[in-house]
Amino acid sequence: MxxxxxxxxxxxxxxxxxxxxxxxxxxxxxxxxxxxxxxxxxxxxxxxxxxxxxxxxxxxxxxxxxxxxxxxxxxxxxxxxxxxxxxxxxxxxxxSNELIKKIIYKSDFIGGIDGYSEWIEYPLMLAARNTISFSEKKDIVLNDLIPSSFSISNYLKEYLLSWAYEEGKLSTDAEIYFKINFDKKYKIISSILENK
Incomplete structure (x- = not known):
């Protein structure tokens, strides 16, 4: 066979x-x-x-x-x-990046797959890179980076928010969320940005 x-x-x-x-x-x-x-x-x-x-x-x-x-x-x-x-x-x-973003951010598909946390980091980074690269300043809301239909680790959330914040792309609400939930990282990046 x-x-x-x-x-x-x-x-x-x-x-x-x-x-x-x-x-x-x-x-x-x-x-x-x-x-x-x-x-x-x-x-x-x-x-x-x-x-x-x-x-x-x-x-x-x-x-x-x-x-x-x-x-x-x-x-x-x-x-x-x-x-x-x-x-x-x-x-x-x-x-395509567009299809990856649709799968990650605009569907419930990923959350229904057992063990998605074992392979989700790379596609999440691809989707985030595309979002950050093509967004205007202060334009990225939380759901543009952090999927709402499935859970990711706090480490990944912190990384994605740090990246967008460092690029100056987080909206005011997303920046507040970042500051409240990841204050230590927020302060480190803010200090670096102030000294540039």
Whole structure:
């Protein structure tokens, strides 16, 4: 059976039209996606089967996932492997900042995934970097940085707020929240900014 899956994966390797058609056939598509997610990508020795599986996951991430509903379907079909997929999804450099921000800040999707705290830091940093880079001075409200639909550690909250505050991008309300909840860090950064 494993040979069958490998043969099928190979037949879809670098075949975008075939991948698009397969996406419509959920039973076959998700069998191959699950098989691909079972690969150990941490091995230093790569084989053609790893390459086929990486392509399958990458193509899915970049070209087939268009919105949160697609991710919800993937979660439903992959079950406990959704965390593996999400980690690979967010680490794909071709997934747009806009889609990452929608997933992080504008949906309840992340909060429903068991173990999201194990892989959420990197995509949260990507979303925050984009938000901070393209916001005007004093323009970032709390929910632009700190997701309201799932919990993150105080360490991450402090880091994100510090970053935005240092760039002068926090709104007055967000700055007050930062000062009240992370006073020590707020004072350190304020002192540095005053001495510039």
């Amino acid at each position: 494993q040979t069958d899956y490998l043969d099928k994966l190979e037949s879809y390797y670098r075949e975008s039209e075939k991948m698009d058609l397969l996406w419509r056939n959920h039973d076959d598509f998700f069998q191959l996606l699950l098989f691909s997610l079972d690969m150990d990508f941490s091995l230093s020795k790569k084989t053609s089967q790893h390459e086929y599986a990486k392509y399958f996951i990458s193509y899915t991430s970049v070209f087939l996932v268009k919105n949160v509903l697609d991710l919800e379907l993937i979660e439903k079909k992959t079950g406990s492997k959704i965390g593996i997929f999400m980690n690979l999804f967010f680490n794909n450099n071709l997934v």
